[in-house]
Amino acid sequence: MATPLRAIRGMNDVLPAETPLWQWCEGEVRAVLEAYGYREIRLPIVEATQLFERSIGDTTDIVEKEMYTFNDRNGESLSLRPEGTAGCVRAGLQHGLLHNQTLRLWYVGPMFRHERPQQGRYRQFHQIGVEAFGLPGPDIDAELILMTARLWRRLGLQELVLQINSLGSPYARAAFRDALVAYFAAHEDEIDADSQRRLRTNPLRILDSKEPSMQALIAAAPAFDTYIDHESAAHFDGLKQLLTDAGIAFTLNPRLVRGLDYYTRTVFEWVTTNLGAQGTVCAGGRYDGLVEQFGSRSTPAIGFAMGMERLIALLQQSGRALPLDGSPHVYLMPLEAACIAPVMQWAETLREAVPALRVLTHCGGGSVKSQMKRADQSGARWGILIGPDELEQGTVTLRPLRGDGEQRTLPRDAAVEWLKQRATTVS
Numbered sequence: 001m002a003t004p005l006r007a008i009r010g011m012n013d014v015l016p017a018e019t020p021l022w023q024w025c026e027g028e029v030r031a032v033l034e035a036y037g038y039r040e041i042r043l044p045i046v047e048a049t050q051l052f053e054r055s056i057g058d059t060t061d062i063v064e065k066e067m068y069t070f071n072d073r074n075g076e077s078l079s080l081r082p083e084g085t086a087g088c089v090r091a092g093l094q095h096g097l098l099h100n101q102t103l104r105l106w107y108v109g110p111m112f113r114h115e116r117p118q119q120g121r122y123r124q125f126h127q128i129g130v131e132a133f134g135l136p137g138p139d140i141d142a143e144l145i146l147m148t149a150r151l152w153r154r155l156g157l158q159e160l161v162l163q164i165n166s167l168g169s170p171y172a173r174a175a176f177r178d179a180l181v182a183y184f185a186a187h188e189d190e191i192d193a194d195s196q197r198r199l200r201t202n203p204l205r206i207l208d209s210k211e212p213s214m215q216a217l218i219a220a221a222p223a224f225d226t227y228i229d230h231e232s233a234a235h236f237d238g239l240k241q242l243l244t245d246a247g248i249a250f251t252l253n254p255r256l257v258r259g260l261d262y263y264t265r266t267v268f269e270w271v272t273t274n275l276g277a278q279g280t281v282c283a284g285g286r287y288d289g290l291v292e293q294f295g296s297r298s299t300p301a302i303g304f305a306m307g308m309e310r311l312i313a314l315l316q317q318s319g320r321a322l323p324l325d326g327s328p329h330v331y332l333m334p335l336e337a338a339c340i341a342p343v344m345q346w347a348e349t350l351r352e353a354v355p356a357l358r359v360l361t362h363c364g365g366g367s368v369k370s371q372m373k374r375a376d377q378s379g380a381r382w383g384i385l386i387g388p389d390e391l392e393q394g395t396v397t398l399r400p401l402r403g404d405g406e407q408r409t410l411p412r413d414a415a416v417e418w419l420k421q422r423a424t425t426v427s
């Protein structure tokens with residue numbers, strides 16, 4: 001027997017019972033982003049592998065171990081995008097959008113990382129991301145954070161905590177990196193295998209290690225405060241002041257280093273303890289050097305991305321009433337073959353007159369009993385039956401399926417009016 005076909009591990013279907021929540025959540029995010037003047041950009045899912053190597057960094061976990069990379073039929077190395085920033089910068093440069101102008105963009109879509117799947121961590125996941133270009137000051141950093149805070153309020157999420165840090169300029173970071181290498185190298189026999197590897201490739205990431213045996217050593221490691229450059233410190237002070245003035249609470253986390261190489265200065269994460277180990281719902285920061293690194297004129301930039309699966313999981317836990325029902329409102333039943341065409345036509349009239357109604361027409365024939373059974377299973381609020389009598393009299397028989405009132409036969413126009421009045425109460 002053939003093996004049953006299944007989705008790839010870590011890649012999930014979002015079933016119709018869940019899509020109303022996804023759509024609602026995406027709609028709320030979109031409304032907030034648009035209220036701040038951000039505009040959507042749609043980007044390819046596949047890009048040249050080199051794009052990610054050169055931006056995210058070839059010694060990061062993402063590029064080293066997690067990308068879905070393959071050669072296409074021309075022998076060119078391509079990768080499924082593991083994140084959206086690189087593609088966004090590429091598009092901005094390719095279409096001349098970054099030259100001498102400011103730009104505020106957002107995108108949504110699937111990202112791919114070959115990580116070990118667990119609750120909240122998937123191989124295909126969805127991000128909504130935001131990128132702002134051409135703005136060097138801490139005002140835009142604060143704007144992004146205010147925008148996310150507004151979104152949490154709108155979604156009714158109170159459990160997210162803001163952590164911020166500054167990674168300084170590349171020069172300050174290089175000096176800090178040297179200090180870290182010297183420190184951890186002096187303790188090389190005490191550090192775990194993963195950190196030993198990172199010592200040579202990406203020493204800042206050792207600070208991010210969750211390995212219990214590393215925690216004491218990490219706590220005593222050199223701190224960045226003494227290495228940060230003057231301009232970055234002033235920038236960070238500016239951000240802290242703006243957040244304080246706006247009443248946004250934050251925690252300073254000097255160990256927040258992020259897993260992508262392109263960051264400079266501000267980095268931030270919104271985290272929760274309600275999602276187990278994968279508690280970062282939204283994360284980002286400045287990447288002032290990336291555009292120049294791609295060979296163009298230096299352009300300051302900052303952005304963030306939020307993981308949709310984690311956001312949805314939080315909403316599901318939140319206990320508030322959420323729009324979870326995508327069932328039809330009305331189920332139309334043609335009781336005989338001769339009724340099919342008139343029912344289909346009347347369904348069009350109804351959709352035209354009451355666009356908010358979800359009208360499902362029974363297809364596939366069958367007895368009245370079997371049609372009623374389907375109507376009930378559909379979750380519809382009202383069944384509407386049209387048989388030979390109704391056809392002859394120009395009426396419809398309206399049967400409440402969810403316990404509100406008596407069955408009644410109405411002229412067709414009156415039935416449209418009756419449903420129109422109730423459409424305001426359906427969701």
Ligand code: HAM
Nearest residue numbers: 083085121122125280281282283284285303304305307
């Ligand atoms: P990131 O921290 O790699 O940053 O991902 C951002 C968010 O995507 C995470 O906080 C998390 O919510 C979600 N996420 C990441 N990996 C997974 C996964 N395997 N399963 C489920 N959710 C996941 C970036 O991607 C940067 N491009 C953000 C950014 C934009 N920085 C500047 N601009």
